[in-house]
Amino acid sequence: MTAQGNPAGEMSARDTILARIREALRVPAPMPHFQSQEIEKGHAAGAKSSTGLPTLAVLPLDVAKPWLPDGGETPAERLRILAENLEKLRAIVHRLPDMTAAADCLFALARERDWKVVAYHGHPLVEPLLSGVPCSTLRVDVDFDKNRLEACDAGITACESLVAQTGSILVSSGTCGGRALSILPHAHVVIATVDQVVSTLGDALHQAQARHAGRLPSMLSFITGPSRTGDIERILVLGAHGPKELILLLVG
Amino acid sequence: MIANAKKQFLHDADEHVRDTGHRAFVQRALGGYYTSRDTQKARYRDWEHARDAASLAKWSAVNRLDELLPRFVANFEANGGRVHWARDAEEARRIVLDLLRAAKARAVIKSKCMTSEEIHLNAAMEQDGYGVVESDLGEFIQQLRGEPPYHFVFPCMHVRRGEISDLFGKHLGTPPTDSPEELTMIARRHMRRLYVDADVGITGANFLVAETGQISITENEGNARLTAALPRVHIAISGIEKVVEHLDDLAVLLPMLATAGAGQPMTCYNTLYAGPRREGECDGPEEMHLVLLDNSRTAILADPEQRDSLHCIRCGACLNVCPIFKNVGGFTYGTTYQGPIGSVITPHLRGLADWNHLSGASSLCGACTDACPVRIDIHHHLLHNRRNAARTAPHWLERIGHRVFVAVASRPWLFATGGAAFRKTLWLAKKLRPPLLRDWLASRDLPAAPSRSFRDEWSRRR
Numbered sequence: 118m119t120a121q122g123n124p125a126g127e128m129s130a131r132d133t134i135l136a137r138i139r140e141a142l143r144v145p146a147p148m149p150h151f152q153s154q155e156i157e158k159g160h161a162a163g164a165k166s167s168t169g170l171p172t173l174a175v176l177p178l179d180v181a182k183p184w185l186p187d188g189g190e191t192p193a194e195r196l197r198i199l200a201e202n203l204e205k206l207r208a209i210v211h212r213l214p215d216m217t218a219a220a221d222c223l224f225a226l227a228r229e230r231d232w233k234v235v236a237y238h239g240h241p242l243v244e245p246l247l248s249g250v251p252c253s254t255l256r257v258d259v260d261f262d263k264n265r266l267e268a269c270d271a272g273i274t275a276c277e278s279l280v281a282q283t284g285s286i287l288v289s290s291g292t293c294g295g296r297a298l299s300i301l302p303h304a305h306v307v308i309a310t311v312d313q314v315v316s317t318l319g320d321a322l323h324q325a326q327a328r329h330a331g332r333l334p335s336m337l338s339f340i341t342g343p344s345r346t347g348d349i350e351r352i353l354v355l356g357a358h359g360p361k362e363l364i365l366l367l368v369g
Numbered sequence: 370m371i372a373n374a375k376k377q378f379l380h381d382a383d384e385h386v387r388d389t390g391h392r393a394f395v396q397r398a399l400g401g402y403y404t405s406r407d408t409q410k411a412r413y414r415d416w417e418h419a420r421d422a423a424s425l426a427k428w429s430a431v432n433r434l435d436e437l438l439p440r441f442v443a444n445f446e447a448n449g450g451r452v453h454w455a456r457d458a459e460e461a462r463r464i465v466l467d468l469l470r471a472a473k474a475r476a477v478i479k480s481k482c483m484t485s486e487e488i489h490l491n492a493a494m495e496q497d498g499y500g501v502v503e504s505d506l507g508e509f510i511q512q513l514r515g516e517p518p519y520h521f522v523f524p525c526m527h528v529r530r531g532e533i534s535d536l537f538g539k540h541l542g543t544p545p546t547d548s549p550e551e552l553t554m555i556a557r558r559h560m561r562r563l564y565v566d567a568d569v570g571i572t573g574a575n576f577l578v579a580e581t582g583q584i585s586i587t588e589n590e591g592n593a594r595l596t597a598a599l600p601r602v603h604i605a606i607s608g609i610e611k612v613v614e615h616l617d618d619l620a621v622l623l624p625m626l627a628t629a630g631a632g633q634p635m636t637c638y639n640t641l642y643a644g645p646r647r648e649g650e651c652d653g654p655e656e657m658h659l660v661l662l663d664n665s666r667t668a669i670l671a672d673p674e675q676r677d678s679l680h681c682i683r684c685g686a687c688l689n690v691c692p693i694f695k696n697v698g699g700f701t702y703g704t705t706y707q708g709p710i711g712s713v714i715t716p717h718l719r720g721l722a723d724w725n726h727l728s729g730a731s732s733l734c735g736a737c738t739d740a741c742p743v744r745i746d747i748h749h750h751l752l753h754n755r756r757n758a759a760r761t762a763p764h765w766l767e768r769i770g771h772r773v774f775v776a777v778a779s780r781p782w783l784f785a786t787g788g789a790a791f792r793k794t795l796w797l798a799k800k801l802r803p804p805l806l807r808d809w810l811a812s813r814d815l816p817a818a819p820s821r822s823f824r825d826e827w828s829r830r831r
């Protein structure tokens with residue numbers, strides 16, 4: 118390891134690269150020709166930084182908001198856009214009135230698909246559904262055997278939020294049963310409530326930052342549809358390495 | 370070999386252009402992309418302006434790399450990750466091999482990582498006795514074929530399903546099939562045990578977020594997620610230019626990367642990693658390392674005119690729309706990064722003298738520049754490279770030619786006489802086919818010369 122073997126060498130690589138960067142940036146690059154007035158104006162308003170470049174008075178996401186795909190203003194719009202996007206992504210969505218209906222739905226899924234073992238994590242939305250499933254279960258909250266998880270038919274998780282704009286589901290290693298549960302089993306079942314739907318990717322990221330206040334989980338992942346590949350003749354195939362099926366149980 | 374890069378290019382290009390079957394196959398494979406890209410672009414309320422915002426995010430990061438890279442490193446280390454700096458390919462390889470040795474690695478699984486192609490990591494690992502498996506389906510196929518990627522986003526887009534079936538039959542002993550679905554499942558089944566058994570996982574990185582110290586990885590298959598979840602050690606390799614300042618810059622860049630490059634609303638998995646497994650988390654690697662690679666990126670940074678080529682988010686859109694790429698194919702470039710952006714940056718990474726011929730591998734139609742989600746002025750940079758090459762080591766013929774032209778064009782009487790002589794003798798060129806024109810005439814008709822010059826015509830009509 119470099120730290121054990123050659124700390125002096127490592128330091129100097131760092132210093133050399135940083136020196137090269139400082140040297141390279143002494144000549145400022147021309148500003149790109151932005152089409153948008155907002156950005157041009159924002160730049161003009163910004164103060165100059167040490168390198169003589171304007172610091173940003175505008176943030177890329179702030180100016181881009183009205184230009185990116187629509188995520189909906191009202192809860193009803195968001196739900197509609199989310200459902201449309203998930204359908205195009207070939208995710209399966211079940212709208213359910215309450216947790217009892219969700220439990221029944223999970224039961225039916227396990228039956229239909231003949232699941233033998235499903236894995237889950239301790240979470241107020243997930244645990245209550247597992248008591249009645251017609252198969253054995255594996256809980257992965259604490260240390261677990263990855264060989265056993267590999268043999269599971271489905272992983273059942275909560276999520277951080279659902280993004281209408283892109284049909285993405287945000288999961289984290291902190292609140293959704295770690296890193297492997299949502300990717301290793303052949304199917305991924307997500308249980309969420311309608312109030313977890315947010316409009317845009319930016320909203321989802323801001324919410325996660327606020328929720329974990331300065332200590333983000335070691336993994337945050339936007340899942341957008343079941344795993345897929347187009348590597349063979351650019352023909353779409355679902356279930357490349359991750360889950361072949363992505364099933365959302367949306368309660369409320 | 371390098372000295373012959375140009376000859377190699379001309380030879381391979383000539384061969385490929387004649388292979389109409391191959392060209393038709395690649396065109397067809399890209400056909401679906403054009404449709405879905407247009408559908409997805411239409412979902413943007415203003416794609417053109419959104420490109421401004423994406424370009425702004427990268428411009429403001431690359432131009433403040435001196436401030437943002439150290440900030441990223443400090444935050445990444447605060448998250449429990451370890452950073453290793455590599456000035457060049459050789460140093461990067463040594464760092465990774467040292468890490469493998471320290472981890473007592475027996476099995477290594479790798480997800481798609483173009484920087485590792487750039488530093489020829491696999492060959493170095495194999496030489497040191499480490500088995501390594503590429504887990505991305507396209508990269509896996511290319512690894513079995515013993516070929517580099519054909520396209521840096523679609524590595525095996527040139528391979529037909531029958532060839533893949535034969536390949537899997539030979540290496541994995543599976544029965545023949547012509548179903549892409551079944552072929553994908555063969556790879557899936559083959560790989561699952563490998564993720565569980567590997568002790569080290571190697572990935573690339575698409576973005577380094579300065580304010581949070583996270584790295585962002587974009588992929589469709591889930592193989593990178595598995596690679597960063599199951600092995601005990603996670604090593605990521607990234608160019609230093611991948612920094613963005615804010616986490617929410619990704620809310621602009623991630624969807625645009627997917628739409629421009631693959632016609633998707635979002636790539637299937639966009640994952641942010643902040644160090645190894647946290648206390649209270651149930652899995653994840655015990656160690657996370659990041660190799661930060663310069664390898665001549667600072668040379669591009671030092672050229673303010675072309676600095677924006679470091680904004681590249683490797684979406685692949687410029688390849689997909691490039692008439693040259695579609696006609697000469699990915700291998701002809703002989704580079705890690707193919708297509709228009711590869712033609713721009715390779716001369717910086719590997720020397721203008723040997724790689725300037727790529728600046729000519731363009732019709733200057735500007736399709737690449739129009740396609741680029743971060744608005745890199747790609748085709749003008751090809752012109753800049755041509756100009757720089759002409760300045761440093763002009764071809765004697767060009768030098769004489771330009772001198773003659775300047776002498777003639779700055780004297781109106783000489784220009785008129787010269788023009789008249791040229792019009793009168795043009796037919797001779799067709800007849801004699803001098804060596805300089807022979808190649809040009811091989812596939813084109815020389816038009817007949819007009820009887821009068823433009824200036825004659827102008828004064829007659831006034």
Ligand code: SF4
Nearest residue numbers: 681682684685687741
């Ligand atoms: S240059 Fe632009 S279009 Fe080409 S790969 Fe990079 S980001 Fe994409």
